[in-house]
Structure formats: C-alpha cells, structure tokens
Amino acid sequence: MIALAETRNVTMRFGSFAAVDSVDLSVGVGEVVGLLGANGAGKTTVIRLLLGLVRPSQGEVSLFGAPPSMATRRRIGYVPQTLGLYDDLTVQENWTFTASAFDSTRIALPPSISDARDRLVGTLPLGLQRRVAFAVAFSHQPELLVLDEPTSGVGPLSRARLWQDIRDSAEHGTGVLVTTHNMEEAEQCDRLAVMAGGHVVAEGTVAEVIGDRHVVEARCDSWQDAFSVLDAEGLIVQVQGDVLRVPASPQHVEEVLTRHHLRADVATVPANLEEAFVSIVSAGALR
Amino acid sequence: MWTMIVKEFRQLKRDRRTLALLIVLPVLLLVVFGYAARFDVSKVTTVVVGPQAEAVAGHLRAPFDLVEIDRNGDRSLAASRLQDGTAVVGVVTGPTQIVALMDGTQLFAVEAAESALAHMAQAAKANGAAVPAIAVQILYNPNLTxxxxxxxxxxxxxxxxxxxxxxxxxxxxxxxxxxxxxxxxxxxxxxxxxxxxxxxxxxxxxxxxxxxxxxxxxxxxxxxxxxxxxxxxxxxxxxxxxxxxxxxxxxxxxxxxxxxxxxxxxxxxxxxxxxxxxxxxxxxxxxxxxxxxxxxxxxxxxxxxxxxxxxxxxxxxxxxxxxxxxxxxxxxxxxxxxxxxxxxxxxxxxxxxxxxxxxxx
Incomplete structure (x- = not known):
C-alpha cells in the first residue's frame, strides 16, 4: 500500500522527556487510521510531527514520500481540536478564506452546511461547527485528512454524521488519520495504533488489537456487592447492566467472591476493545 | 474568606505580569511625577545674530542658553535655527531694534523666555541701567494655543x-x-x-x-x-x-x-x-x-x-x-x-x- 504519511522510528524529546519515542506509523490511500491513547499519550505530538509543526529529534517523517513542506501542505486537510475556524466570520467567509488559501475557489459550499452559510461560526452548535470545520478542511479535496479528536464534545447524531463524512472521504481514496479516545469511534477505523507513554504499544485492526484477550463475566444476585469486593481487591471492574466484566482469571474472581460469601456464574468471554485498550495501556505504562 | 484571600495571593504570586504591572507602574509614575513632570524650563536654547550680537548676548542670563552667536547672521538664519529645532529663541539684532523670535511650539520655554525678558527689563529700569529693548515675535503658534x-x-x-x-x-x-x-x-x-x-x-x-x-x-x-x-x-x-x-x-x-x-x-x-x-x-x-x-x-x-x-x-x-x-x-x-x-x-x-x-x- 502507498503510504501517504509515514513516521519511521520517530522520537520527539523535550529536554529529557520523550513525548514520542521510536514511533513507526503509516497511513495509506483510502485508509482510516485511528491513533488511540489516553491524554498525554503522545497522539497530538505525532500529528504535529506529521504536519511539520515540529521537527523530530530523531527519525524521519514523510508525507507523500517527501519531508513535510509547503508543497505537501496543499495536499493535507487538518482539523485541530480547536477546529481552526474563525468564530467571528460566517461559514461562507471561513470557507472562502480557506478555499482562497488553497486556490480552490471554484468549489462551492457543500449542501450539508449551506443552510448556515451566513451565520457566524461562533453562534453555531458545536456539532455543526465540527461539520463546518470538516467541510472546510476538505474544501481543497486533500489526499490526507488529519483529524485531532474530531467528535470531542458533540452528540451522538452529529458524531454519526461526521463519521459518515469520514468514511465517504476514505471511499474516495483520502487517507485519514484520526486521534480519539472514544472506543466506539476507534472501532470504525480500518487500523488502530494504540499509544501509551509516547510509544505505539499495539497496532492493527480492531480484532488484531484485541487479540486473544479475554475477560471474566460474572453474573450474581447482588452485582453491587460483587462490584464492591472485586473493586476492593484492586481489580478493574466494568458494569454492563447487571453483569460484571473483569480482566482477570476466572479462578481469581471466583475465589474473591466465594471468600465474601457471594455466589456468581463466572464465564470467560472475549474482551472488547475498551478492555483490550485498558489492558494494553496498563501494560504500556509499566514499561 | 481567609481561604479566598490565600488562594488569591497564590494566583497572584504566579501571575508575574500582573505583579510587574502592580510594581513597575507605580514606580514609573513616582519617577515620572517626581522627576519628569515639570512645566518649568530652566534652559532655553538661544541664538543671537546681527551686528550687535555679542553686546546683546552679554545681557542675556539664565534661562537663556546661548548656543550660537553670529554677528554676520540675519533674521533668516535665526528663523532657520528655530525651524530645525536647534534653538527656541533667536535674537535678531539690527542697527535700530532688537527682535526675539520665539518658537511657539515650545509653550513652556517661550513662557520662560518671555518672563525672563520682562524681568530683565524691569531690573534694568529699577537699576537705571541701559539695557536694549527687545521686542518679542512668536512664530508658528503666535497665540500659544x-x-x-x-x-x-x-x-x-x-x-x-x-x-x-x-x-x-x-x-x-x-x-x-x-x-x-x-x-x-x-x-x-x-x-x-x-x-x-x-x-x-x-x-x-x-x-x-x-x-x-x-x-x-x-x-x-x-x-x-x-x-x-x-x-x-x-x-x-x-x-x-x-x-x-x-x-x-x-x-x-x-x-x-x-x-x-x-x-x-x-x-x-x-x-x-x-x-x-x-x-x-x-x-x-x-x-x-x-x-x-x-x-x-x-x-x-x-x-x-x-x-x-x-x-x-x-x-x-x-x-x-x-x-x-x-x-x-x-x-x-x-x-x-x-x-x-x-x-x-x-x-x-x-x-x-x-x-x-x-x-x-
């Protein structure tokens, strides 16, 4: 696959602190790559490196086969967490400014946001602002879209619309690099790179990232009591309805519950992405 | 309340710019109003030209600060010195009369010079001394607006x-x-x-x-x-x-x-x-x-x-x-x-x- 964006053994140090450490990452044509990680994992620094906003302390960054440059900027669309829109300009004025900067003035405002063309961006609901930011970033039909937490703070409907837009772009051949810590969103990516402490600690498709990780499902009469004792034992417990999911061995879970005179049906089931993420990141943090 | 006061001081301690503004600005105002805020002028740069230049210059005392005395110079020389800011007062001496040209853009210096000339004339009159009469002509801002x-x-x-x-x-x-x-x-x-x-x-x-x-x-x-x-x-x-x-x-x-x-x-x-x-x-x-x-x-x-x-x-x-x-x-x-x-x-x-x-x- 042709790599639109690639980092090879990239390290970014600030003094003695490595915000990004030996990261290899690539985004191919028509591929949606999710950069998954907790706050401070190094996701935004990787994006800044790829955009050429900072230069790596070590390693190589390439966009379309060359180092980031003025020429590569024309082929990228970027939506930062802060959206990068001018609140005191209308949707149309923001569109015109960006289109003019990219010499793509012949492209008209997309119908999805044209109803808001004369409204000031600052007066729009956040979901619509994000749609505008996405449309503006896509106005020059970039080959690579870089989206930093694109659905942060928006409702489920707006999130679904945005992801529809992202998938549509990818189907037309645009490579998309998207950072998120939302697991539902991550599951929509073709490939994931999980970051922790500046490292890529896992990568691949959702199934590959989850791997053969399993959790224990415990069903008992009083899930609240069971939760309390498992939590007190230092286990990470998730509640789904009245079912508890614990990343531990079934014997350990049974032993803890029995010790507290709680009866439960315990079964081992495949982990979901969130559980796999917690497991990977916890292990990564210990590195 | 005490908690609020402590919190406020903690924030203020870390807000160095506000602290600088709180400290630097009062000090600056003190310096300005102590040393700079003065309307009284102690030196008025002066040129004296014309045939009686040396004689007239001999009568000029503080605040006149003589920067040029030229007996061959004329009114245009004095005016040019005022125009380029070399002098605030240009005394033009002629065979019969003496005129002090003053730069009206220097309000306080002109007032100081006028006052000094009046004082000179008054003192001479009291002493019965022969001091030449100097007419005043204010240029550029005749009414000192x-x-x-x-x-x-x-x-x-x-x-x-x-x-x-x-x-x-x-x-x-x-x-x-x-x-x-x-x-x-x-x-x-x-x-x-x-x-x-x-x-x-x-x-x-x-x-x-x-x-x-x-x-x-x-x-x-x-x-x-x-x-x-x-x-x-x-x-x-x-x-x-x-x-x-x-x-x-x-x-x-x-x-x-x-x-x-x-x-x-x-x-x-x-x-x-x-x-x-x-x-x-x-x-x-x-x-x-x-x-x-x-x-x-x-x-x-x-x-x-x-x-x-x-x-x-x-x-x-x-x-x-x-x-x-x-x-x-x-x-x-x-x-x-x-x-x-x-x-x-x-x-x-x-x-x-x-x-x-x-x-x-």
Whole structure:
C-alpha cells in the first residue's frame, strides 16, 4: 500500500522527556487510521510531527514520500481540536478564506452546511461547527485528512454524521488519520495504533488489537456487592447492566467472591476493545 | 474568606505580569511625577545674530542658553535655527531694534523666555541701567494655543495605540483560538501571514491619522504648514516601530489579557515621557535619557515640526534616521519571533516548556 504519511522510528524529546519515542506509523490511500491513547499519550505530538509543526529529534517523517513542506501542505486537510475556524466570520467567509488559501475557489459550499452559510461560526452548535470545520478542511479535496479528536464534545447524531463524512472521504481514496479516545469511534477505523507513554504499544485492526484477550463475566444476585469486593481487591471492574466484566482469571474472581460469601456464574468471554485498550495501556505504562 | 484571600495571593504570586504591572507602574509614575513632570524650563536654547550680537548676548542670563552667536547672521538664519529645532529663541539684532523670535511650539520655554525678558527689563529700569529693548515675535503658534501643540502629538499617540495594542490583540486572538496553528499548516509562507496580519492595521492607522489631522485642522484650526510626504514618511516609520512592538507583545502573550498588560507597559511610559505632555528639556537628567529611547518622542518632533513649523526633510533627518533604525530592530525582532510561531518546523523541540505545550495540545 502507498503510504501517504509515514513516521519511521520517530522520537520527539523535550529536554529529557520523550513525548514520542521510536514511533513507526503509516497511513495509506483510502485508509482510516485511528491513533488511540489516553491524554498525554503522545497522539497530538505525532500529528504535529506529521504536519511539520515540529521537527523530530530523531527519525524521519514523510508525507507523500517527501519531508513535510509547503508543497505537501496543499495536499493535507487538518482539523485541530480547536477546529481552526474563525468564530467571528460566517461559514461562507471561513470557507472562502480557506478555499482562497488553497486556490480552490471554484468549489462551492457543500449542501450539508449551506443552510448556515451566513451565520457566524461562533453562534453555531458545536456539532455543526465540527461539520463546518470538516467541510472546510476538505474544501481543497486533500489526499490526507488529519483529524485531532474530531467528535470531542458533540452528540451522538452529529458524531454519526461526521463519521459518515469520514468514511465517504476514505471511499474516495483520502487517507485519514484520526486521534480519539472514544472506543466506539476507534472501532470504525480500518487500523488502530494504540499509544501509551509516547510509544505505539499495539497496532492493527480492531480484532488484531484485541487479540486473544479475554475477560471474566460474572453474573450474581447482588452485582453491587460483587462490584464492591472485586473493586476492593484492586481489580478493574466494568458494569454492563447487571453483569460484571473483569480482566482477570476466572479462578481469581471466583475465589474473591466465594471468600465474601457471594455466589456468581463466572464465564470467560472475549474482551472488547475498551478492555483490550485498558489492558494494553496498563501494560504500556509499566514499561 | 481567609481561604479566598490565600488562594488569591497564590494566583497572584504566579501571575508575574500582573505583579510587574502592580510594581513597575507605580514606580514609573513616582519617577515620572517626581522627576519628569515639570512645566518649568530652566534652559532655553538661544541664538543671537546681527551686528550687535555679542553686546546683546552679554545681557542675556539664565534661562537663556546661548548656543550660537553670529554677528554676520540675519533674521533668516535665526528663523532657520528655530525651524530645525536647534534653538527656541533667536535674537535678531539690527542697527535700530532688537527682535526675539520665539518658537511657539515650545509653550513652556517661550513662557520662560518671555518672563525672563520682562524681568530683565524691569531690573534694568529699577537699576537705571541701559539695557536694549527687545521686542518679542512668536512664530508658528503666535497665540500659544495648547491644542496646536497637543494634536500633532496625539496623532502619534493614536498610531501607538493602534500599532501596539490593537495589533497585539489581533495576533494573540489567533493564538488563543488555535487558528494560528491552522495558518501554520496552510500553504502560506510565514511572510504572507505576517504581512497579511500587519497591513490591515497599517491602513487602519493611516486612515485614523488622516482623520485626526483633518479634524484637528477643521475643529481646532491647527495648521499644516509643512510637506505632507515628510509627515507621511515619519508616520510610516513610527508606525512600523509600533506595529513591531505590537507583534513582539503578541509573541510573548498567551491571551488577550496578557497582551493588554504588556501593551500598557509599552504605551504608558511613552505618553508620560516622550514630551507629549511634559517638555523633555525640563525633565531631570536622570529621566531625560528615557525619552530618547522612546519612539514617540521622535515622531512628536517630526509631527510638530512638519505641521506647525514646516520643518523640511533635511532638518528632520535625525529623528527620521532614529525611527528607521528602531523600525529595523523592533520589526526585525518581531518578525523573527512571529516567524518561529508560524514555521516551527525549523527548530527541534528541545525545551521542557515547549514539551509541556506540545503534550498539552
């Protein structure tokens, strides 16, 4: 696959602190790559490196086969967490400014946001602002879209619309690099790179990232009591309805519950992405 | 309540700019009003020309500070010395009468000189001494109208306000809203962004300048005696300095509040120490040097000179060169710093501070 964006053994140090450490990452044509990680994992620094906003302390960054440059900027669309829109300009004025900067003035405002063309961006609901930011970033039909937490703070409907837009772009051949810590969103990516402490600690498709990780499902009469004792034992417990999911061995879970005179049906089931993420990141943090 | 007080002090301790404003500004005001805020003039630069130059000069005592005595000189020489600012008083001696030409743009110096001449005449009369009668003729501002002096200076103040405060706010807003990062990844060269940010303020300031000058002329009858191009050149150079200060302020401010604080620290000393209100010549020596590093002082020299005295370009080369030098230094520094914000790929991340910003972003 042709790599639109690639980092090879990239390290970014600030003094003695490595915000990004030996990261290899690539985004191919028509591929949606999710950069998954907790706050401070190094996701935004990787994006800044790829955009050429900072230069790596070590390693190589390439966009379309060359180092980031003025020429590569024309082929990228970027939506930062802060959206990068001018609140005191209308949707149309923001569109015109960006289109003019990219010499793509012949492209008209997309119908999805044209109803808001004369409204000031600052007066729009956040979901619509994000749609505008996405449309503006896509106005020059970039080959690579870089989206930093694109659905942060928006409702489920707006999130679904945005992801529809992202998938549509990818189907037309645009490579998309998207950072998120939302697991539902991550599951929509073709490939994931999980970051922790500046490292890529896992990568691949959702199934590959989850791997053969399993959790224990415990069903008992009083899930609240069971939760309390498992939590007190230092286990990470998730509640789904009245079912508890614990990343531990079934014997350990049974032993803890029995010790507290709680009866439960315990079964081992495949982990979901969130559980796999917690497991990977916890292990990564210990590195 | 105690908790609130402690919390407030803790925040204040970490807000160094506010602390600086709280400490520096009162100290500055104290210095200004203690040493600089003086309307009394102790030295009035004076030239004496004409056949009786030496004799008349012999009678002139303080505050007259004789800078030139030329018995071959005439009225035009004395007038040119007033026009180029070499002297405030030009005494022209003739065979029958003596005339003291005075520069009406120097209100307080003229008042001091008039008072000294009157005192001289009174003392001579009392002593029965023969002192020549000196007629007074005030040039450029015959009625010593205050607004004529203030309005050319105010034009500088307006340029300073727009150039420094408004420009810095405009740039900091880009940083605060995160759009500066968007600009940095757009296909703009750093120069495109810098010039694109500065030019609108330059035009706005130019329009403001024209409006103020016209309003001053219409409402207050302030003359515009000199060359418009010379005035425009001075204004352009001064504006480049103030725009540079505005950009510099923006590069070290993370939000608009910080930018306003810093801009105040730039603007207030200029209002108080540039000669706009208090004559530079009457300030104490220890404070006077501050005036000479403030760009507004040089623009006031140019604006008052051109508007009121028709001072030609050749006589204003001094302040023009100083302003040009300041523009190169300040704007150069500002552009370099602003460019670093826009093209950070030119540097590698090495500092812990930058690191924390990048991680936090």
């Amino acid at each position: 205050t607004s004529w002096i203030m309005i050319p200076g105010l034009t500088g103040l307006i340029l300073l306000f727009i150039g420094t405060l408004i420009t810095s706010l405009g740039i900091v807003r880009e940083r605060q809203t995160g759009t500066i990062e968007q600009l940095a990844v757009m296909p703009f060269r750093p120069w495109d962004v810098i010039i694109g940010k500065i030019v609108p303020y330059l035009l706005l300031a130019a329009l403001d300048l024209i409006a103020i000058v016209l309003i001053g002329m219409v409402l207050f009858g302030v003359p515009f005696a000199g060359n418009v191009a010379t005035f425009a050149l001075g204004a352009l150079l001064f504006l480049l300095v103030t725009l540079g200060m505005g950009v510099l302020v923006s590069t070290v401010s993370q939000n608009q509040g910080q930018a306003i604080q810093l801009a105040i620290m730039f603007v207030v000393p200029q209002i108080l120490l540039s000669g706009l209100i208090f004559p530079v010549s009457s300030m104490a020596g220890g404070v006077q040097w501050i005036a000479y590093v403030l760009p507004l002082k040089y623009f006031i020299d140019i604006s008052r000179g051109v508007m009121l005295k028709a001072t030609p370009l050749t006589a204003l080369w001094g302040p023009l060169v100083v302003l040009a030098g300041m523009a190169v230094i300040v704007l150069g520094l500002a552009v370099l710093r602003f460019r670093r914000d826009l093209a950070p790929s030119a540097r590698r991340g090495r500092t812990a501070e930058a690191g924390s910003k990048a991680v936090a972003a």
